Amino acid sequence: MLNAEPLSAKAFAPYGDVIETSKNSMAAMNEARFERFDDLAKINVDGSNDGHVAISIAVAKVPVELPYRFELVERHPLGSQAFIPLNEFAFTVVVAPFGESVDAADLRAFTTNGRQGINYRRGVWHMPLIATEAGQEFLIVDRAPSIDNVQVLALGQAITLII
Amino acid sequence: MLNAEPLSAKAFAPYGDVIETSKNSMAAMNEARFERFDDLAKINVDGSNDGHVAISIAVAKVPVELPYRFELVERHPLGSQAFIPLNEFAFTVVVAPFGESVDAADLRAFTTNGRQGINYRRGVWHMPLIATEAGQEFLIVDRAPSIDNVQVLALGQAITLII
Numbered sequence: 503m504l505n506a507e508p509l510s511a512k513a514f515a516p517y518g519d520v521i522e523t524s525k526n527s528m529a530a531m532n533e534a535r536f537e538r539f540d541d542l543a544k545i546n547v548d549g550s551n552d553g554h555v556a557i558s559i560a561v562a563k564v565p566v567e568l569p570y571r572f573e574l575v576e577r578h579p580l581g582s583q584a585f586i587p588l589n590e591f592a593f594t595v596v597v598a599p600f601g602e603s604v605d606a607a608d609l610r611a612f613t614t615n616g617r618q619g620i621n622y623r624r625g626v627w628h629m630p631l632i633a634t635e636a637g638q639e640f641l642i643v644d645r646a647p648s649i650d651n652v653q654v655l656a657l658g659q660a661i662t663l664i665i
Numbered sequence: 666m667l668n669a670e671p672l673s674a675k676a677f678a679p680y681g682d683v684i685e686t687s688k689n690s691m692a693a694m695n696e697a698r699f700e701r702f703d704d705l706a707k708i709n710v711d712g713s714n715d716g717h718v719a720i721s722i723a724v725a726k727v728p729v730e731l732p733y734r735f736e737l738v739e740r741h742p743l744g745s746q747a748f749i750p751l752n753e754f755a756f757t758v759v760v761a762p763f764g765e766s767v768d769a770a771d772l773r774a775f776t777t778n779g780r781q782g783i784n785y786r787r788g789v790w791h792m793p794l795i796a797t798e799a800g801q802e803f804l805i806v807d808r809a810p811s812i813d814n815v816q817v818l819a820l821g822q823a824i825t826l827i828i
Contacts, residue, residue: 523722523802532793535727541719541809555718556704557747557784557806559686564698584720586804588780589753617751621720630695639686641749643720643806646704 505664506594506611509618513610517597517626519543521586521619543621547581547645556646559588562633570663572596575604575627576654581645585631586619588639594665595620596629606657613665627655634665668827669757669774672781676773680760680789682706684749684782706784710744710808719809722751725796733826735759738767738790739817744808748794749782751802757828758783759792769820776828790818797828 507513511520521542531538547555575598587593594613598604604627614620621643622628631640645651670676674683684705694701710718738761750756757776761767767790777783784806785791794803808814 521720521722523724531723532795535729535796536723536725536794538805539722539724540811541721543720545718545720547718555708555710555806557684557706557708557749558704559684559702560694560699561686561702562699566698586720586751588749588751590751631699632695633698641804642701643718648703 503662503664504596504609504611506613509612509614509620514612514620516599518582518623519621521584521621522617543584544623545582545643546624552647553580553645556644558642558644560631560640560642562636562638565635566632568634568665570632571660572629572663573657573660574630574654575657576630576652577625577627578644578651579625579653580651582621582624583644584619584621584642586641588641590616591635591638592616593633593638594663596663598627600626604655604657606659606661609661611663666825666827667759667772667774669776672775672777672783677775677783679762681745681786682784684747684784685780706747707786708745708806709787715810716743716808719807721805723794723803723805725799725801728798729795731797731828733795734823735792735826736820736823737793737817738820739793739815740788740790741807741814742788742816743814745784745787746807747782747784747805749804751804753779754798754801755779756796756801757826759826760785761790763789767818767820769822769824772824774826
């Protein structure tokens with residue numbers, strides 16, 4: 503059993519960035535008609551073999567059943583990967599400390615507040631993206647092409663995620 | 666007077682990309698639980714002087730009065746700039762053909778459908794971002810730092826934008 507905790511920038515720092523509007527990064531823009539929160543995520547993308555930063559959208563078709571059980575984690579050795587909700591919904595991510603192997607006891611789960619996005623640091627093990635309702639849309643900022651940029655690891659047991 | 670037309674990828678192609686879910690770019694993801702629309706915008710960011718791709722958020726504080734009148738356009742010589750709505754609202758952009766000067770007669774205005782985002786090609790003249798309601802939030806993917814990356818041009822006349 504893995505219980506999700508509320509996402510915060512501090513707790514998530516070992517794994518990546520929280521993309522949100524906070525007072526830390528505020529600046530004025532266009533004659534102060536906007537508040538701008540700048541440079542919220544460390545994008546790190548390998549440029550070899552036509553590697554480049556890409557903006558993509560993922561639309562959930564089939565939500566998972568809760569409680570969700572998973573046995574695999576994945577990582578992207580060639581780039582960071584950001585997910586930002588496009589229609590205001592909370593989502594849950596699971597991450598593991600950086601390293602070649604994963605101990606299931608070290609997994610942590612975080613649930614966003616409905617407006618936060620997250621950016622996985624390059625190479626961080628994480629549970630593949632899940633949606634709890636069809637129609638949830640994520641903006642993704644990661645590396646294209648995706649070839650050779652996913653590694654999957656079996657945990658050796660099923661983890662039950664409590665959201 | 667400049668009348669806004671509905672945004673389409675074809676009409677906007679000379680100025681940049683439309684970020685939207687269309688059948689052109691669809692792929693399955695995570696055992697087909699998602700449809701993924703990949704690599705929707707050409708990100709082009711000058712890497713000199715610590716230049717890098719940044720994810721930022723702009724929150725509208727003061728909406729403009731309609732009809733909106735503007736006399737200036739701007740461009741970003743060091744990078745493309747994408748705006749994606751985070752809370753589902755239509756917005757209007759004004760662009761000019763690529764070149765050193767701008768003839769007001771060549772300006773075109775486009776209004777999104779409420780879900781589309783746009784990506785200005787590097788160096789494309791455009792009207793500074795406006796919001797029509799407070800609280801509208803844009804995700805921005807552009808170049809940081811922004812120093813030396815904005816040029817402003819006076820049109821020599823006020824343009825009345827009809828949205």
